[in-house]
Amino acid sequence: MNARAGQAKAGDEATDAAGAPSSDGGAEALRRLAGQHSSGYRSVGVMAYDIIRDAILSGALLPGQKLRQETLAELIGVSRVPVRSALIQLEADGLVELQDRRGAVVKSVSVEQAREVYDIRTLLELEALRRSMAHMTPERLTRIRELSRAVDAEQEGGGFIDARTEFYAVLYDAERHPVLWETIEQLKLKVGRYVLGWRLVGDEGAEHSHSHEHLIDAVEAGDVDHALAVLREHLESVRDAVLALLETEAQERVGA
Amino acid sequence: MNARAGQAKAGDEATDAAGAPSSDGGAEALRRLAGQHSSGYRSVGVMAYDIIRDAILSGALLPGQKLRQETLAELIGVSRVPVRSALIQLEADGLVELQDRRGAVVKSVSVEQAREVYDIRTLLELEALRRSMAHMTPERLTRIRELSRAVDAEQEGGGFIDARTEFYAVLYDAERHPVLWETIEQLKLKVGRYVLGWRLVGDEGAEHSHSHEHLIDAVEAGDVDHALAVLREHLESVRDAVLALLETEAQERVGA
DNA sequence: CGAGGCGATTCTGTATCCAATATTCATCGA
DNA sequence: TCGATGAATATTGGATACAGAATCGCCTCG
Numbered sequence: 001m002n003a004r005a006g007q008a009k010a011g012d013e014a015t016d017a018a019g020a021p022s023s024d025g026g027a028e029a030l031r032r033l034a035g036q037h038s039s040g041y042r043s044v045g046v047m048a049y050d051i052i053r054d055a056i057l058s059g060a061l062l063p064g065q066k067l068r069q070e071t072l073a074e075l076i077g078v079s080r081v082p083v084r085s086a087l088i089q090l091e092a093d094g095l096v097e098l099q100d101r102r103g104a105v106v107k108s109v110s111v112e113q114a115r116e117v118y119d120i121r122t123l124l125e126l127e128a129l130r131r132s133m134a135h136m137t138p139e140r141l142t143r144i145r146e147l148s149r150a151v152d153a154e155q156e157g158g159g160f161i162d163a164r165t166e167f168y169a170v171l172y173d174a175e176r177h178p179v180l181w182e183t184i185e186q187l188k189l190k191v192g193r194y195v196l197g198w199r200l201v202g203d204e205g206a207e208h209s210h211s212h213e214h215l216i217d218a219v220e221a222g223d224v225d226h227a228l229a230v231l232r233e234h235l236e237s238v239r240d241a242v243l244a245l246l247e248t249e250a251q252e253r254v255g256a
Numbered sequence: 257m258n259a260r261a262g263q264a265k266a267g268d269e270a271t272d273a274a275g276a277p278s279s280d281g282g283a284e285a286l287r288r289l290a291g292q293h294s295s296g297y298r299s300v301g302v303m304a305y306d307i308i309r310d311a312i313l314s315g316a317l318l319p320g321q322k323l324r325q326e327t328l329a330e331l332i333g334v335s336r337v338p339v340r341s342a343l344i345q346l347e348a349d350g351l352v353e354l355q356d357r358r359g360a361v362v363k364s365v366s367v368e369q370a371r372e373v374y375d376i377r378t379l380l381e382l383e384a385l386r387r388s389m390a391h392m393t394p395e396r397l398t399r400i401r402e403l404s405r406a407v408d409a410e411q412e413g414g415g416f417i418d419a420r421t422e423f424y425a426v427l428y429d430a431e432r433h434p435v436l437w438e439t440i441e442q443l444k445l446k447v448g449r450y451v452l453g454w455r456l457v458g459d460e461g462a463e464h465s466h467s468h469e470h471l472i473d474a475v476e477a478g479d480v481d482h483a484l485a486v487l488r489e490h491l492e493s494v495r496d497a498v499l500a501l502l503e504t505e506a507q508e509r510v511g512a
Numbered sequence: 513c514g515a516g517g518c519g520a521t522t523c524t525g526t527a528t529c530c531a532a533t534a535t536t537c538a539t540c541g542a
Numbered sequence: 543t544c545g546a547t548g549a550a551t552a553t554t555g556g557a558t559a560c561a562g563a564a565t566c567g568c569c570t571c572g
Contacts, residue, residue, distance in 0.1 A: 044556070070523095078556080079558075080557090081558095082555080082556070084524090085341075085344055088341055089344055092349070093348070100299065100523090100564085101563070101565065102565065102566090103522070103523065120435060123379055124379065127376075179369055183376060183443070186442075187435075187439070301524075325554070334525080335527075337526075338524085340555090357533050357534065357553080357554050358533085358553090
């Protein structure tokens, strides 16, 4: 609720910013992110990538937001060269759109696209789980349980994302199926911001954690059909939440 | 046969080039490609991307080949900046690997990875065909037939690739399912060079065209199950050819 | 009120320079 | 002779400055 209202407000700001900036357009949040990521990077380019990426996924930069290279460079504290590198990568990820000689814009996700993403993810993730269960070991099972608890423990944004990613990496046996895993991750990224926003809804977090438990139980029992059913249900529930969020945003945008 | 032998020879050259360049390492072919692509681009960056991409897909640049920015820039006739842009995009495509401060290398595809790619493609392309057939129209069917003939007509590399891509775009109704289509295309790219090489085998080209006809007939008849079965068989046949090629290459590499 | 032009802004690309790091090669010691 | 060490070299990643091109906004003129 709280989070939803906040996003709607920020969305309006972004719309305004497209015309004439009425707020900072995420500049403050970006500067803060730049501070967090400031050290321990092998190259400035990947740092810029991470910062802008996190800014988009965290909702600091909203769909439609215009990204000017020089502004980003100043905020991050680098020259425009690594910013360009970052933007190119982000375009490949589908998070921004590079219009020819018109700059970069944070891409928006249509309801239809999101539906497609979840349809494909369902196909791929069910397959991933199926294959993973075919080669399950007690060690992996133990790790899965540990990581599931770690996900529940993490509360703040960044840690939660990382923990959840690792959980699924082990659950789907990413090591054995790197291409499948990478494809799934790319699809997740496209709706990343909304999944992150969705988590903030809060109430559904408990339900989410609950279905995780069910899933792991089924995996542990070796009940493939049941595990797949639980996973499918989980994905459909997340999908519905995201689609609802997107539809609400779309309406609010029209209403404004 | 002819093509196979050529590739094996080129492969050895690449292996040598990794140590001390014994041949031009694809420089001549790259220069030729640069000439073909020389005009009509909105930005030099995408031109560089296209040239290097085609060089990799056509086999002029082989897996393991080291790509130096300055050399590429000279061959293409641009500065290092657009080359860097291109390399970043190619890394996102999975065609090259950017090692930190060690330059770019054309990525090689393992047998396992290729198998995964085809497994996932089978999942996704069957789904794409299923959805496409659910909304088939006479107009699309007509276009599919036309494009199929266009594919058979095109013989040389570039035109053939484009024609085939458009054929599948219409067959899978890419316009209605952009995310699914994009995901499939990304996967195709990862084994692009080998599919291109495979086509040159020649004898199997007829068989390939034959299965296309079968597929279209089934689509026209609205026989979903049959169409899916034909498509699956086709994909498995291509997969087997590619895997065989990869295994042969791997053996030859060890043998050398 | 609409069409066209002008200037300002911004992106794209070039050229040059610098710092950091990898690689190569030669030397030294066991 | 062979392996390790360290300097010289090569290459990448990045900064900076500048030129060219395309777009946008605004302004004037018809």
